[in-house]
Amino acid sequence: xxxxxxxxxxxxxxxxxxxxxxxxxxxxxxxxxxxxxxxxxxxxxxxxxxxxxxxxxxxxxxxxxxxxxxxxxxxxxxxxxxxxxxxxxxxxxxxxxxxxxxxxxxxxxxxxxxxxxxxxxxxxxxxxxxxxxxxxxxxxxxxxxxxxxx
Ligand code: 4NP
Numbered sequence: 001x002x003x004x005x006x007x008x009x010x011x012x013x014x015x016x017x018x019x020x021x022x023x024x025x026x027x028x029x030x031x032x033x034x035x036x037x038x039x040x041x042x043x044x045x046x047x048x049x050x051x052x053x054x055x056x057x058x059x060x061x062x063x064x065x066x067x068x069x070x071x072x073x074x075x076x077x078x079x080x081x082x083x084x085x086x087x088x089x090x091x092x093x094x095x096x097x098x099x100x101x102x103x104x105x106x107x108x109x110x111x112x113x114x115x116x117x118x119x120x121x122x123x124x125x126x127x128x129x130x131x132x133x134x135x136x137x138x139x140x141x142x143x144x145x146x147x148x149x150x
Contacts, residue, residue: 003149004035006077007110008095009087012040012070015122015134016087017050019110021058021065022135023142030146037081041094043072057131061139078103085110085145088121111137113144 007023009016016038024036048070049055058065075098077084084107086092095107111120117137125134 002033002035003083004081005037005145006073006081006084006105007036007038007087008041008073008084008091009038009122010040010042010091010124011045011126012038012042012072013045013048013051014054014126014131015124015138016040017065017068017070018054018058018135019085019087019122019138019142020068021050021063022061022138023145025063026139026142027146030150032146032149034149038068039071039073039077041073041091045070046072051126053125053129053131057135061135073098075100075103078105081105083108085113088124110141110145112141113148114141115144116140 007016007019020036020038027034050065050068055065078099084105086095086109111117122137125131
């Protein structure tokens with residue numbers, strides 16, 4: 001059975017598209033049957049490509065984010081996805097605020113799958129410019145999630 005996973009951040013141009021691309025790349029090397037998407041709690045960047053800094057770091061590590069476009073999380077996603085993985089606690093609050101009746105998706109912090117990291121939230125690189133550190137966290141959590149699902 002296909003496991004459906006949605007990655008969520010604020011703008012869907014930095015952290016969650018990175019999680020989508022990195023997880024897809026790493027999961028492709030496994031036997032996992034997964035459907036992956038990402039979205040933002042805001043619709044500020046709807047239709048936009050991922051941030052150029054995220055795409056550059058992705059390319060340097062062998063991932064390709066260029067087919068991804070920003071979109072906003074919607075209530076229907078709670079029916080269609082098994083797991084909604086948020087980058088920070090503010091994303092969780094905004095995500096739970098639009099959960100529809102009967103929408104059963106489990107909502108968790110992505111770094112729950114990186115228990116050895118001291119951080120529990122993926123810091124927003126949009127202003128902080130720390131894309132390398134963000135990619136390290138996201139690769140670690142992706143490997144943890146793949147191990148859990150395998
Ligand atoms: P993201 O980063 O949530 O990781 O995609 C941000 C992207 C855009 C903005 C904030 C955070 N913004 O204010 O437009």
